[in-house]
Amino acid sequence: MSERSDVLVVGAGQGGASVALGLRQMKFAGTITVLGAEPELPYERPALSKEYLAGDKAFDKLLLRPAEFWREKDVTFVLGAGARVMSVDPAEKTATTADGRIFRYGTLVWAAGGRPRRLPCAGPDGAGVHYVRSRADVDRIQRELATTTRIAVIGGGYIGLEAASVLRKKDKAVTLFETEGRVLARVAGVELSRFFEDEHRRQGVDVRLRSEVVAIEGEGEGEGRRVTGVKLASGEIVAADMVIVGIGIVPEVEPLLAAGAEGKASGVVVDLLGRTSLPDVYACGDCAAHANVHEATGDVVRLESIQNANDQASVLVRHLTGALADGERYDALPWFWSTQFDLRLQTAGLVQGYDEEIVRGDPGTRSFSVVYRREGRVIAVDCVNRTKDYVQGKMLITSRRVVDRGDLANPERLLKDLAARTDLEPKGT
Numbered sequence: 001m002s003e004r005s006d007v008l009v010v011g012a013g014q015g016g017a018s019v020a021l022g023l024r025q026m027k028f029a030g031t032i033t034v035l036g037a038e039p040e041l042p043y044e045r046p047a048l049s050k051e052y053l054a055g056d057k058a059f060d061k062l063l064l065r066p067a068e069f070w071r072e073k074d075v076t077f078v079l080g081a082g083a084r085v086m087s088v089d090p091a092e093k094t095a096t097t098a099d100g101r102i103f104r105y106g107t108l109v110w111a112a113g114g115r116p117r118r119l120p121c122a123g124p125d126g127a128g129v130h131y132v133r134s135r136a137d138v139d140r141i142q143r144e145l146a147t148t149t150r151i152a153v154i155g156g157g158y159i160g161l162e163a164a165s166v167l168r169k170k171d172k173a174v175t176l177f178e179t180e181g182r183v184l185a186r187v188a189g190v191e192l193s194r195f196f197e198d199e200h201r202r203q204g205v206d207v208r209l210r211s212e213v214v215a216i217e218g219e220g221e222g223e224g225r226r227v228t229g230v231k232l233a234s235g236e237i238v239a240a241d242m243v244i245v246g247i248g249i250v251p252e253v254e255p256l257l258a259a260g261a262e263g264k265a266s267g268v269v270v271d272l273l274g275r276t277s278l279p280d281v282y283a284c285g286d287c288a289a290h291a292n293v294h295e296a297t298g299d300v301v302r303l304e305s306i307q308n309a310n311d312q313a314s315v316l317v318r319h320l321t322g323a324l325a326d327g328e329r330y331d332a333l334p335w336f337w338s339t340q341f342d343l344r345l346q347t348a349g350l351v352q353g354y355d356e357e358i359v360r361g362d363p364g365t366r367s368f369s370v371v372y373r374r375e376g377r378v379i380a381v382d383c384v385n386r387t388k389d390y391v392q393g394k395m396l397i398t399s400r401r402v403v404d405r406g407d408l409a410n411p412e413r414l415l416k417d418l419a420a421r422t423d424l425e426p427k428g429t
């Protein structure tokens with residue numbers, strides 16, 4: 001016999017938790033079931049490459065809400081590998097899990113995030129080779145850390161850089177490999193990339209740009225096999241006894257696409273209310289491809305951030321409960337943060353399509369911002385140890401005002417004042 005829920009949420013992560021929580025906050029009285037492929041209740045994933053990897057925060061401190069809270073709110077969780085949804089039947093309105101259970105739904109919300117992109121090269125995928133997506137991934141790293149001295153981090157995105165910074169603090173020898181000519185190439189401008197490359201080098205990370213890892217070297221067989229290094233396209237072999245791979249994610253959308261949902265940007269397409277192309281099926285979070293109103297190039301994008309998962313969830317919950325104001329849609333300004341060494345980076349807006357980057361302040365002081373303009377308007381800010389710029393930069397971006405380059409470059413000028421100015425001509429100075 002199959003169970004029926006008024007709302008069935010697939011994915012017990014950030015987006016799934018926000019949907020369940022939001023529905024109850026909106027006094028939704030129907031049944032809610034959340035299916036999650038991990039054994040844990042929803043937790044703060046960002047800490048995995050920061051405080052949790054560092055050993056500074058216990059896992060129970062990462063839970064978004066304790067078990068008791070979810071019980072009180074009457075949200076049912078079905079967790080573990082058996083609860084992974086393998087197929088969806090939109091005509092019958094059912095989802096089938098890996099252990100063969102069939103869940104019927106009134107509304108389905110797909111919030112299944114993504115799995116780490118595997119390294120497309122030869123070599124062992126067992127002991128010594130790690131990804132950073134789940135608690136289980138980081139617990140596995142922790143178990144091997146004591147006997148590890150040399151670590152190869154593959155990927156110069158946020159996760160790779162954060163992991164490198166934590167591991168350097170633990171006094172490990174860290175080499176970071178990035179195929180592009182700079183770190184953070186996908187998400188930031190050149191100035192910020194150069195700053196973080198310099199910082200990592202200063203802290204003792206061996207940063208190797210334009211370095212493609214083509215194989216993981218190992219010795220031994222079966223259970224006893226262990227990593228000895230990585231081989232680069234140049235033929236060079238760099239010694240390592242642990243490899244951490246951070247090269248992006250593959251959205252978990254296959255069951256939905258197989259059920260006929262439209263896909264794009266490797267995710268499932270949603271509109272700005274969270275609706276997929278299937279009736280009564282919604283999606284949010286890392287897997288949801290959408291036409292973000294802040295994306296200057298007009299491309300359909302997937303955003304991988306807490307802000308996006310929460311805000312998309314909030315709009316779809318308000319839509320489902322009939323609470324949306326006329327014309328309201330998902331238009332929240334994207335923001336993100338990262339911590340590396342003693343640096344707190346806060347970003348707002350999306351950098352894609354910028355035609356100019358302007359540095360505010362001296363990066364040498366370790367407190368500065370980079371402002372991105374497109375046709376004279378500020379579309380994004382990256383702020384390092386400079387929260388005031390981050391807060392005020394958000395105002396400036398949403399003001400859509402044309403702003404003078406000299407004013408932006410002057411760290412004494414408050415960004416909130418520039419957001420409020422009325423005397424500037426709309427020109428790209």
Ligand SMILES: Cc1cc2nc3c(=O)[nH]c(=O)nc-3n(C[C@H](O)[C@H](O)[C@H](O)COP(=O)(O)OP(=O)(O)OC[C@H]3O[C@@H](n4cnc5c(N)ncnc54)[C@H](O)[C@@H]3O)c2cc1C
Pocket residue numbers: 010011012013014015016035036037038044045046047048049083084085086111112113114132133134159252284285286287303304305306307309335336337338339
């Ligand atoms: C190491 C790390 C550091 C990060 N740091 C930051 C940061 O500093 N700031 C920031 O804003 N964002 C950060 N992020 C990104 C942020 O955590 C994600 O954007 C956010 O968790 C996305 O929420 P989600 O609900 O889409 O996916 P998730 O939180 O990943 O949840 C998806 C859940 O669905 C489960 N699932 C997958 N497939 C199925 C299935 N078929 N059936 C059932 N369950 C399934 C998964 O196991 C998972 O538990 C970080 C991510 C990682 C991995």
